[in-house]
Amino acid sequence: MSRSVLITGLGFVTSIGNDAATVSANLREGRHGMAVHPLCDNPNIAVKVVAPVRDFAVDSPSWRDWTWPERYELPRETLRSLAPHGVYAFCAFEQALADAGLIRADLGDGATGLFCASAGSALMLHHNLAQAHANQFERGNPMGVVSSIAGTLNFNLAAHYGITGAVAGFVSACASSSHAVGYAVDEIRLGRQERMIIVGAEELNADTLLPFAPMRALSVNPDPASASRPFDSARDGFVGTGGSVVLILEEASLARRRGAAAYAEIVGWGQASDGHSVATSHPDGAGLRNAMQRALRDAGVSPAQIDYVNAHATSTPIGDRAEAVALRSVFTEAGARPVVSSTKGLTGHGLSMAGAMEAAFCALALREGWMPGNPHLVHADNSCDGLNLPRETLSVAPSLVLNNSSGFGGSNVCHVLRRA
Amino acid sequence: MAQDHILTVPAKAKTSPLAKFPAEVRDAHARFLLTRDADALDTVVLAIVRDHQPPAVRAHTPAVPADSARLMEDLGFDSLALAEIVFFIEDLYQVSVSNDDLMTIPTVGALRAFVRNKIALAPLPSHAS
Structure with a gap:
């Protein structure tokens, strides 16, 4: 493009x-x-x-x-x-x-x-x-x-x-x-x-x-x-x-x-549906996995190039597990270990607003050079084995980030953002 | 008619529509409910008109507009704002205004006369507040 x-x-x-x-x-x-x-x-x-x-x-x-x-x-x-x-x-x-x-x-x-x-x-x-x-x-x-x-x-x-x-x-x-x-x-x-x-x-x-x-x-x-x-x-x-x-x-x-200053560039996006349940995630996060892969392909980047993932994870037992499985499938199995966090631990879940809110958080993180952590995480679910889930915010500037969102009916949407 | 399907109005909903109006308007409303004084009703109606007027036009309109002032051409109302005024009055006094009625009130004077006929001369429902 x-x-x-x-x-x-x-x-x-x-x-x-x-x-x-x-x-x-x-x-x-x-x-x-x-x-x-x-x-x-x-x-x-x-x-x-x-x-x-x-x-x-x-x-x-x-x-x-x-x-x-x-x-x-x-x-x-x-x-x-x-x-x-x-x-x-x-x-x-x-x-x-x-x-x-x-x-x-x-x-x-x-x-x-x-x-x-x-x-x-x-x-x-x-x-x-x-x-x-x-x-x-x-x-x-x-x-x-x-x-x-x-x-x-x-x-x-x-x-x-x-x-x-x-x-x-x-x-x-x-x-x-x-x-x-x-x-x-x-x-x-x-x-x-x-x-x-x-x-x-x-x-x-x-x-x-x-x-x-x-x-x-x-x-x-x-x-x-x-x-x-x-x-x-x-x-x-x-x-x-x-x-x-x-x-x-x-x-x-x-x-x-x-002469407008840019926070970040949106370099790709992708979507896929679970085709599975009206209200709960596919147990393997199948739609989200496909959406992530499509977004990465659209952006022309590999999993190893992603520094940070703003996860959709809302703190529900089923949804978080499905996303963790999908993240492992896309990243861990490809030998990649980006920082993963869900900012909903701090903000709560904003429903329709969540995806835009978190895209904006990613833009702030890219411009200012940090990656948010998971401050409320005490014992990571065993579905998260292999994921990099820091508790503290990292003062490390990401170059490429992925923003995940999932909704009822198994709709999944992912954006790839790059430092401008 | 069976009413058991009716939704419950949320408890927070019922503050007086006039709660943010000047005290003299709320007093006039209370006076009208007690005495059926048509002048008091006029005070309320004119305040409602003024409250709904677009601020840019209101700045150039007398506080008490002439009876001949046209609601749309002179006072800046669009058809939705006019419908809002009517709904405000309907809600305040628990009356219904038809579309045909609405077409007969192009001016401030016509609105005052209409409200007097519709409300001041009609039996007051006990739940108007």
Whole structure:
């Protein structure tokens, strides 16, 4: 491919910080964002620990009740049709634009596109439908649909920022924003767009998170310091988080002309499905193994060239084991031993947002020269034999990294990023 | 009609829609609920109109717009914002406004008259708050 894709802007609203500097410091120092924070007033709920976003209050279904940091000017005309996670996304978007040295007026020439990923807002959907049922569908909020269904991010952000290029949303559960990144890379490589903006976002509330409890997917460990411990033999489920992460991708010559500094280059991606189960990973991680191999092939690199893998591992017994098996198949069997960590041990699992968030973490690590560790790992699961799972962050600059994501139905997406 | 399929409104949902409005507007709303004073209702309606107005246009609009002010052409509303105003009033006073009704209220004066006829002259449901 003659056209290459650079990451030139990042924005963060996460459980470990609401700006790049704080996120980077917390990743390097291994500080987590978990807290004991019950999501509903029912002491019988076993899930006690989540990873909340600080400095925002978006628990209510009414935008009139919401608060966010004052430095963001969020106009009422935009606010009225947002979901709660749209507020996170708007603030992360503003950060990313400023970081890339762009303004709103730069986005409307048709050469900029927008790919988004969220599950929509279960809270808003529930509220709006409950209202509609209560009055037998005689009346309802005119913004009820666009503020709640999957796609709410792209509807709102494209309109607010006047984006006239390719605009779409991606729905593959926890691989959603990784799909958005991958297809955005293709939009630029194929010459269809010069710039793509990727938005991943999710809410953290009872409506979004607690339906995962009946699947036994959530950690019931009440200790914030150990509830999320990917690859550990005592892991018992994931810890939920919300927020938003935004990446700005630009074709390299455009970025050079603008004098934009690049975090990293995305040099390839790949995807494959398990074709196995609606909700659990293939026991051998077959789809993820194929996705990793396709991403490496697309990037033109060998397993031995990868310095760091940001694993999808969410801290669930089945998913982490499957990923460990897949990693051993791709790397250990090829004689390669990259550093492997799951930053979900610090952030919690951001569902649709996870892939974009972790691609952004990889970009920070490539630009700043470090590799995050696994600070909550005490006894690695025996499925991890042969994997290099350091506890501490390594102050070693990676050249090439792999970012893994997996979602329901066995969707697996991997990106390869290179130091710019 | 069987109601057992109905979803439960989340407990956090029911703060007053007027909670963030100025005290005099909340007072006028309370006064209307007690006394059915149509002037108090007017105060609430005009505050709702102003609250929903795009800020850029609001800056150049009198605090109390003339009855002849057109909601879309003069006050800057788009059709969705107009629908939002109507839903706000529907939700506040537990009434329903049809699309045909909506087409009859192009101006501030028409809206005031419509709300007076629809709400002030109608029996007040006990659960309006």
